[in-house]
Amino acid sequence: ELKVEQNPLFLSMQEGKNYTIYCNYSTTSDRLYWYRQDPGKSLESLFVLLSNGAVKQEGRLMASLDTKARLSTLHITAAVHDLSATYFCAVDFGNEKLTFGTGTRLTIIP
């Protein structure tokens, strides 16, 4: 079965701290996407990772892909309030669709 698991599902973190969201998937893929969703809003594309060892950074967010471990991480550095959102990873297993993870609801508290 093609599965994508994220953890944690919920994350409350203090401003200024660092943390990592994990995305594990069940079978071979070298194409993975990260999206952000604000409450009541649409999904916004954050990162596209297309090879083993790919690393992308935007502001306080950095995403990486390890295709051998079937793992992607989204690292948050020195969190600020406006990073509060739900983050999804999505994997292309080559079956003409994306399989989304369960999402990680991130809340940054002062």
Add this chain to the structure above:
Amino acid sequence: DTAVSQTPKYLVTQMGNDKSIKCEQNLGHDTMYWYKQDSKKFLKIMFSYNNKELIINETVPNRFSPKSPDKAHLNLHINSLELGDSAVYFCASSQDLRGAFYNEQFFGPGTRLTVL
């Protein structure tokens, strides 16, 4: 300039009614999708179309019928609405799924459907 647009944004209706949601993209993409997001935020694909051809029909009840009049439009018609159909429905688009190396999808704003 809105890349992927949906109408309506909100839809409140009674059980048993029939309703439609419209989607349009101006990105020049060949592939369009419908997703359902439930109350737990879980996102599940329902349909995809590539240049007006149905590619994916993900075991969705027959009450749901997508229609793609051209590659820039993908509409969703729902017959005999049920309580369990209440959700947020997202339209998305991407480059030609069968020709592109990657499948970055761009999402519309969503339609929140409430069935009473």
